[in-house]
Amino acid sequence: MCRVGLRAMVQERPVRVERRLSAILAADVAGYSRLMHNDEEATHAKLSALLTEAVQPAIAEHGGHIVKNTGDGFLAEFPSAVEAVRAAMQFQTSIHELTIGDVEDRRIAFRVGINIGDVIVEPHDIFGDGVNIAARLEGVAEPGGICISSSAYDQVQGKVGVEFGDLGEQNLKNIARPVRVYRMRPCNAATRPQASLLHRDTPQIGWFPNMFGGFPIRLWPALRARRARMALVIALLFLLSGGVAYWYMHQGEPQPLNHRLSIVVLPFTNLSNASEQEYFAEGITDDLSADLSRIEDSFVIAPSTARAYKNVDPKRVGRELGVRYILDGSLRRTDSLVRINARLIDARTGAEIWSERVDGDWSKSMQLQDIITGRLARRLDLELTNQESRDAEVMRPNNPDAVDLTMRGWAVLNQPYSREQLSQSRALFERALQIDPGFPKALVGLAETLAMEVNYRWTDAPADQLRRAESAVGQVLSKFPSDAMAHFVRGEIQRASGRNVEAAVGEYEAAIAINPSLAPAHGALGAAKIRVGRSAEAFAPLQMAIQLSPRDPLLSTWYFYIGHAHSHLGQYEGAIDWCGRSIAVQPLWIAYADLAAAHALTGHEREAYAAVAELRRIRPSYTVTEWLQDGKGWSDNAVFLAEFQRIADGLRKAGLPE
Structure with missing residues (x-):
């Protein structure tokens, strides 16, 4: 019995599980699903080439091996955390160089997470918390970036030639304990040395921000000759001597910021202490981060990182995350009312x-979240641009660069339209493009001013201006086909031309699909619907524009187009109401035209004459004939022109000269 029992115990003893301590590297392609959706075969071919040319050689060179491929990424194992980080730095730099010429929305970029942990080993895989943490760290990293755990950081600190930013403790999905995370910033083309300074056979330099503000790490191939290695040592010693001296002089200073519109959206505080409001507050934070990331030249910290900085001193947030602005706020619900308070803080001063x-109806919480985030994103876009413009004028009043001039151009353009305002804005964009002819934000701004001058009949050379505008926006869309603002401006160009306005509708709809919070695109879509003879469809997009941005510089224009749609539909009381609202915000000449016609067609003679008098005060020589010419210039749609003729009849009754 004893022997049988002992034999059974021996037979039931579990098989020994092989374990070892490893450095685990997890990587995936940022936006892989979108890339595959856009072009499946090209994405697969490019990814395979990058793995073969950049990833696999770097991993092998540093003593690692790929455990498995995961479709959109891979898992690798190394005997050393230092070698894992060096391999990641090497292949990230190589991938950046190999893809730098690719169109932005088709560019492949890896996110990398590295951890040290005890893993369970099987013939073709590894398992355990150490692997899971590396995979979650990959999700925290930015495209082109590297995030490492504190266990990896302890091993690599001071050994890989770069500094890591401390992101604090992060709650990673399905990981029981918070993990302290450190981030190495992604390669930045703006900080790379100019190609003209490099000899043809000089190896590429990977730039990663560190305590020296961009210390170059030269990644030499493994088989370089001894002479090359000696040159590297000399170069490193030279740079190190200067770097150490710089560090002693500047230690403790905040790192220079590469992005002027850099911002973190901190978690909004739920003042209601109810779990459903907590989810709503988190949704606002995540959606705002996504919306703000669509602003051209913006740099927005990921929400997963932002959550670690809740209730932290603003100056520390700015210093550690490298951002200039902080957005935080609170949410409070009382019965059916939800009130959102938001504030923008200068991270340098804490001011x-x-x-x-923003107040909203909680019973419509699903729509409310979209409206709130869209409204705040539009206001922030305007406010950040104005703030950067003011800063540039104060700090560089006599020597503005292209970015300064562009910010000032947009600050002027974001004001209510007038002939002088558009002329001033256009001049600023033209000065910026003299300095940097390919600067996208200046090209889009120039195209918008040129189109608006044509649309409002404030130019004597409309055809030339539209050609210039199309050329400018075409340059941007050829490189950045998913730029929502560029699609919106192309729509403005097509609408101003008055021909094939249906194409303008398509461009506005494309802009909205890319950025649903782009209020001007909604407003312009409503205006274009009138010009294609579908005035009844104009109200919804115009009302959405107003909901998204109720204090927008374009508000008077949107009010007018609602009134104009009523005029086209023969709903003259509605036209009187909305044209009156438009004039109360800003007295546009065209609003007086519709107002005069609507009053005349409803028998309000005195009000009609008064409106014509105001119209003639703004445009002294304006006539019915000019009105009809303007209509033909705005659209060749037969339905639109017939409706426009009815408004002309009203202007005649109101006393406008023929």
Whole structure:
């Protein structure tokens, strides 16, 4: 019995599980699903080439091996954390160089997470918390970036030639304990040395921000000759001597910021202490981060990182995350009312720059979240641009660069339209493009001013201006086909031309698909619907524009187009109401035209004459004939022109000269 029992115990003893301590590297392609959706075969071919040419050689060179491929990424194992980080730095730099000429929305970029952990080993895989943490760290990293755990950081600190930013403790999905995360920033083309300074056979330099503000790490191939290695040592010693001296002089200073519109959206505080409001507050934070990331030249910290900085001193947030602005706020629900308070803070000084309050109906919480985030994103876009413009004028009043001039151009363009305002804005964009002819934000701004001058009949050379505008926006869309603002401006060009306005509708709809919070695109879509003879469809996009940005510089224009749609539909009381609202915000000449016609067609003679008098005060020589010429210039759609003729009849009754 004893022997049988002992034999059974021996037979039931579990098989020994092989374990070892390893450095685990997890990587995936940022936006892989989108890339495959856009072009499946090209993405697969490019990814395979990058793995073969950049990833696999770097991993092998540093003593690692790929455990498995995961479709959109891979898992690798190394005997050393230092070698894992060096391999990641090497292949990230190589991938950046190999893809730098690719169109932005088709560019492949890896996110990398590295951890040290005890893993379970099987013939073709590894398992355990150490692997899971590496995979979650990959999700925290930015495209082109590297994030490592504190266990890996302890091993690599001071050994890989770069510094890591401390992101604090992060709650990673399905990981029981918070993990302290450190981030190495991604390669930045703006900080790379100019190609003209490099000899043809000089190896490429990977730039990663560190305590020297961009210390170059030269990644030499493994088989370089001894002479090359000696040159590297000399170069490193030279740079190190200067770097150490710089560090002693500047230690403790905040790192220079590469992005002027850099911002972190901190978690909004739920003042209601109810779990459903907590989810709503988190949704606002995540959606705002996504919307702000669509602003051209913006740099927005990921929400997963932002959550670690809740209730942290603004100056520390700015210093550690490398951002200039912080957005935080609170949410409070009382019965069916939800109130959102948001404020924009200058991370350098801790001072509040701007604040906004938004109220909404909790019973419509799904739509409310979209409206709130869209409204705040539009206001922030305007406010950040204005703030950067003011800063540039103060700091560089006599020597503005292309970015300064562009910010100032947009600050002027974001004001209510007038002939002088558009002329001033256009001149600023043209000065910026003299300095940097290919600067996308300046090209889009120039195209917008040129189109608006044509649309409002404030130019004597409309055809030439539209050609210039199309050329400018075409340059941007050829490189950045998913630029929402560029699609919107191309729509403005096509609408201003008055021919094939249906194409303008398509461009506005494309812009909205890319950025649903782009209020001007909604407003312009409504205006274009009138010009294609579908005035009844104009109200919804115009009302959405107003919901998204109720204090927008374009508000008077949107009010007018609602009134104009009523005029085209023969709903003259509605036209009187909305044209009156438009004039109360800003007295546009065209609003007086519709107002005069609507009053005349409803028998309000005195009001009609008064409106014509105001119209003639703004445009002294304006006539019915000019009105009809303007209509033909705005659209060749037969339905639009017939409706426009009815408004002309009203202007005649109101006393406008023929």
